[in-house]
Amino acid sequence: MKEEKVLKEFEKAGALLRGHFILSSGLHSPIFLQKALVFQNPKRTSRLCKALAKKVEKAEIGKIDVIVSPAVGGIIPGYETARHMDVPAMYVEREEGEFRLRRGFELKKGAKVLVVEDIVTTGLSSRECIDAVRKVGGDVVAEACLIDRSGGKADVGAPLISLAQIDIPTYKPDDLPPELQGTQAVKPGSRGLA
Numbered sequence: 327m328k329e330e331k332v333l334k335e336f337e338k339a340g341a342l343l344r345g346h347f348i349l350s351s352g353l354h355s356p357i358f359l360q361k362a363l364v365f366q367n368p369k370r371t372s373r374l375c376k377a378l379a380k381k382v383e384k385a386e387i388g389k390i391d392v393i394v395s396p397a398v399g400g401i402i403p404g405y406e407t408a409r410h411m412d413v414p415a416m417y418v419e420r421e422e423g424e425f426r427l428r429r430g431f432e433l434k435k436g437a438k439v440l441v442v443e444d445i446v447t448t449g450l451s452s453r454e455c456i457d458a459v460r461k462v463g464g465d466v467v468a469e470a471c472l473i474d475r476s477g478g479k480a481d482v483g484a485p486l487i488s489l490a491q492i493d494i495p496t497y498k499p500d501d502l503p504p505e506l507q508g509t510q511a512v513k514p515g516s517r518g519l520a
Contacts, residue, residue: 327373327374327377327489329489329490329491329492332374332377332472332473332489332490333490333492335364335370335373335374336359336361336364336473338370339363339364339366339367339370340360340363341359341360341361341362341363341364342357342359343357343358343359343360343514344356344357345358345509345512346506346509346510346511346512347511347512347513347514348499348511348512348513349447349496350447350451351447351448351450351496352499353447353448353496353497353498353499354496354497354498354499354502354506354511355494355495355496355497356494356495356505356506357494357495358512358514359445359473359475360514361399361403361444361445361472365402365403371402371403371406372406372410374403374406374472374489375403375406375407375409375410375472376406376410377489378403378407378410378442378470378471378472378487378489379407379410379411380410381470381487381489382407382411382440382468382470382487383411385468385485385487387440387467387468387485387487388438388467389438390411390413390438390439390440390467391413391414391434391437391438391439392408392413392414392415392416392433392437392438392439392440392464393405393407393408393411393413393414393415393416393439393440393441393442394415394416394417394418394427394433394439394440394441394442394455394459394464395415395416395417395418395441395442395443395455396417396418396425396441396443396451396452396454396455397417397418397419397420399443399444399445399451400417400441400442400443400444400451400455401417402444403442403443403444403471403472404416404417404442404443407440407442407470408442411440413440416431416433417431418455418458418459424454424458425454425455425457425458426458427458427462432462433459433462433463433464434463435463436463436464436465437463437464437465438465438467439459439464439465439466439467440466440467440468440469440470441455441456441459441466441468441469441470441482441484442469442470442471443455443469443470443471443472444471444472444473445471445472445473445474445475446469446471446473446474446475446476446480446482446486446488447475447476447480447496448476448480448496449476449480449481449482449483452469452471452480452482452483452484452486453481453482453483456469456482456483456484457483466483466484467484467485468484468485468486468487469482469483469484469485469486469487470486470487470488470489471486471487471488471489472488472489472490473488473489473490473491473492474486474488474490474491474492475492475493475494476493477491477492477493477494478491478493479493
């Protein structure tokens, strides 16, 4: 699936929002990708994740034993990508501020893990998820995401395979461009969830 088609899927879902947004990272941006609007449509989600699974397979990273995703945003694309790759899907959740496997999820030592995310901006959630997997003995071979909005600049701590890579500007709160200064910022992200 070409990058333009990925963005079209977001546009068709009403998930490519323009305005003034505070991202989960705390950075500000004139564009927000509201992936929940994409994921509410099973066929659209399946198309995107099937394309992501194919891209991962073409990357020749070797055998994948399991997919692990960070909660909340990565659960649906992680599961759906795992379904297309015919491997189990698990996710990490925050417990006392750190990502951990819970709910009976266990990784075998040395298991080949693909981390699957929804959107990558700074790579913070990805790095935290990868650290959690490595702490329990998993071998993270790569990360895959639907959209890398950093334009390839985010360091996730493993090779990153994205279905689409775009460079959406982000700004520190004290360094906003004139078009965002004085406008009401909306914080639609979920990182603040316990």
